Amino acid sequence: GQNIDQPTEMTATEGAIVQINCTYQTSGFNGLFWYQQHAGEAPTFLSYNVLDGLEEKGRFSSFLSRSKGYSYLLLKELQMKDSASYLCAKNQAGTALIFGKGTTLSVSS
Amino acid sequence: DADVTQTPRNRITKTGKRIMLECSQTKGHDRMYWYRQDPGLGLQLIYYSFDVKDINKGEISDGYSVSRQAQAKFSLSLESAIPNQTALYFCATSDQTDDEQFFGPGTRLTVL
Numbered sequence: 022g023q024n025i026d027q028p029t030e031m032t033a034t035e036g037a038i039v040q041i042n043c044t045y046q047t048s049g050f051n052g053l054f055w056y057q058q059h060a061g062e063a064p065t066f067l068s069y070n071v072l073d074g075l076e077e078k079g080r081f082s083s084f085l086s087r088s089k090g091y092s093y094l095l096l097k098e099l100q101m102k103d104s105a106s107y108l109c110a111k112n113q114a115g116t117a118l119i120f121g122k123g124t125t126l127s128v129s130s
Numbered sequence: 131d132a133d134v135t136q137t138p139r140n141r142i143t144k145t146g147k148r149i150m151l152e153c154s155q156t157k158g159h160d161r162m163y164w165y166r167q168d169p170g171l172g173l174q175l176i177y178y179s180f181d182v183k184d185i186n187k188g189e190i191s192d193g194y195s196v197s198r199q200a201q202a203k204f205s206l207s208l209e210s211a212i213p214n215q216t217a218l219y220f221c222a223t224s225d226q227t228d229d230e231q232f233f234g235p236g237t238r239l240t241v242l
Contacts, residue, residue, distance in 0.1 A: 029170070051229070052229065054229075054230070054231075061218075061236075062235075062236070063220060063233035063234060063235055063236055064173070064220075064233050065233075066230050066231075066232075069229075069230060108172060108173065110173075112229050116178070116186070117163050117175050117178040117186075117188065118175075118229070118231055119175075120165075120172045120173040120174075120175075121172055122170065122171055122172035123172045123173075
């Protein structure tokens with residue numbers, strides 16, 4: 022199968038740091054996407070990791086370990102507007118992206 | 131103007147009716163996709179097309195069909211709608227040189 026696993030829900034407070042993990046099967050792996058989706062809206066691109074390591078983009082960073090089939094999205098200095106679903110998606114060779122079920126993040130004041 | 135558009139944005143229909151959801155893009159991308167989203171289930175791939183003459187089934191193609199009328203247009207049909215096809219449907223596009231997918235605004239479909 023192509024199971025992409027990520028936690029269903031997470032909660033955090035404003036100003037905090039949160040890490041959302043994602044694991045996937047390594048066969049046919051080309052890269053790992055993270056998307057953000059606010060309720061009722063389209064997903065929007067956050068990051069794409071192909072090589073091992075951490076990529077930082079402002080308050081958001083994404084990490085990849087290809088050998089372990091593991092990625093995480095790190096959100097710093099959380100704001101209320103970061104309350105959303107975060108979708109991990111595996112770029113599978115020769116086919117479309119395979120999405121996880123998403124992690125719903127709730128940020129409280 | 132939006133790069134990926136979907137029509138209609140909302141639709142309520144009855145069991146057994148045929149319905150078509152349309153997607154158009156101005157990004158010049160070769161690849162187009164249809165997903166459905168149900169609460170708690172993430173995005174599930176219905177069909178995808180890597181160019182005009184290419185159609186591929188995704189994870190949940192049963193009960194659906196597609197047509198790639200042109201590079202810019204990819205439509206999804208429900209031949210005989212049933213209530214468990216009530217969902218949010220997204221179209222997406224990508225370029226063959228860059229796998230990032232760009233999503234349309236979604237179509238909320240309700241089958242009564």
